[in-house]
Amino acid sequence: MVTILTKGKKKGFRSLRWTLLATYIFIGFIPLLFFTSTTFRTMNKYYVEERKKELLSQANVISGHITVMNYLFDESKKELFDYDIQETSRQGGYRIIVVDSSGMVVNDSNKTETGKTILIPEIVEALDNKDVAKEQAGEIIYAAVTIVDSKSNQIGAVLISDSSSDIFDTIDDIQKQVAILLGGVVIISGIVMFFMSQIITEPLKNMLDVIKKMSEGHLEQRVVVNKRSHNEISDLAEACNNMADKLEQVESTRQTFVSNVSHELKTPLSSIKVLSESILLQEEVPKEMYVEFLQDINSEVDRMTEIINDLLTLVKLDQREIPIKYEMTDMVKLCGDIVKRLSPLAYAKNITIELIADKEVSAEVDSTKFTLAISNLVENGIKYTDNGGKVSLYVDCDHQNAFFKVVDTGIGIAEEELGKIFNRFYRVDKTRDRETGGTGLGLSITHSTVLMHNGSIKVTSKENEGTTFVVRIPLRQNVKSMESI
Secondary structure (H helix, E strand, C coil): CHHHHHHCCCCHHHCHHHHHHHHHHHHHHHHHHHHHHHHHHHHHHHHHHHHHHHHHHHHHHHHHHHHHHCCCCCHHHHHHHHHHHHHHHHHHCCEEEEEECCCEEEEECCCCCCCCECCCHHHHHHHCCCCEEEEECCCEEEEEEEEECCCCCEEEEEEEEEECHHHHHHHHHHHHHHHHHHHHHHHHHHHHHHHHHHHHHHHHHHHHHHHHHHHCCCCCCCCCCCCCCCCHHHHHHHHHHHHHHHHHHHHHHHHHHHHHHHHHHHHHHHHHHHHHHHHHHCCCCCHHHHHHHHHHHHHHHHHHHHHHHHHHHHHHHHCCCCCCCCEEEEHHHHHHHHHHHHHHHHHHCCCEEEEEECCCCEEEECHHHHHHHHHHHHHHHHHCCCCCCEEEEEEEECCCEEEEEEEECCCCCCHHHHHHCCCCCCCCCHHHHHHHCCCCCHHHHHHHHHHHCCCEEEEEEECCCEEEEEEEEECCCCHHHHHHC
16 A cells, blocks of 8 residues: 555556456456357357258158159159249249159259269268258258158159358348447447546545545545445545544644643653752752752652653553453452542541442452552542542442442533543643642543453543543453454
8 A cells, every 4th residue: 555655656557447447348348249249150050040941841842742743753744843843943042953762863953963963961861761951161051851752662852952141141231230339339338438437436536645645744634525425435435534533633642642741741840940940049058948949859750750650651551561460350359449548538638438339249350450440530539529528439240241430529520521531631620630649641541441451431520510430341351352452
């Protein structure tokens, strides 16, 4: 695909348009020509066979007439015999030869072979009591039948020869007319196919142009989709636009992420610089001030370390560099330990924190990573709940999944903000979050961790009423499918 986009060579007759046109011709016209050729051969064979039957029938009529009139043995009827042969030949337009049992010609409509002996294969077979009709070279058909007397004794044979050129001439005329018709069809169809191939390939060319511009960094490019004709090409155009939206979103997220990282690191660095300069520029600074400033510097360094550690954790989660060790874990005990560890933080704000689990729940998880994910949710609930509020952690399961619900009575999240809270460094209330010491990465880590466990996380919230997070993970992990991802 990269080669197609970067070389930019003219395809000429190797383009998709000409390929489609050649395919149409190959599939459409070659079978048609083959069909036409086969049809004409069949027609030719059919008419020749019909002519053979016609000549055999006529030969049998002449043979029967000769027997009835006793022409071969009654010399008094010689003139009548000649007249009948001549008149029949003239009416049918073919040559008639009558031979006796020895093969000698006793009558010839052309009067050239009378008295001669003719033993061609057709006459020999007829003298052997076999009626036969064959096509000869030079577009001639021979039909020969036996002459028998009243006692069914073989007494001679009748040979009729006729030209089949009229058949071939008729078929040739039809072929010429069909050829003209086919030529017209080919020209018209070729023109139609030429424009049809253009209609098919033009959207693809437009998509290729858009993809080329996107590859050059113009991610705002979009393919114009024809809404009136819903087909595979319009689906491909929509998929291309969706891909462009995703790429643009990724690029926007990347830029925002870089900006946020720079901002988050710049703030503590600026604080450290100001504090350091304050100490350096003042003379005879009391020891207590040194200690106070150094404590502030140490706090800012800890904040930078926390941000960097969270960033490294996210990168490793995204790249799956951190090995996942699934083991069957008592989720009620795991959540109980989380609540116990975070209780001092809740008690400091006079917040009620509780664990609610009506039954035992065990699931295959990486306990270290999953503890971090649930802890982030509970800790956020405590941070954003005012004094005297409440944070509840529910644990439940069905026959396939385990469910964890973190409910707080805190400040809540605006509806338009809900779709952004899992973005890195995103804060609903930046000032308040800085006061609580968050890095803006906790929910991103939670989201990535839940996805690593083949689970999902959903959030519902109302401002000034509280927030609810619901995490779902399967009770058992399909390790093989995870390894193949």
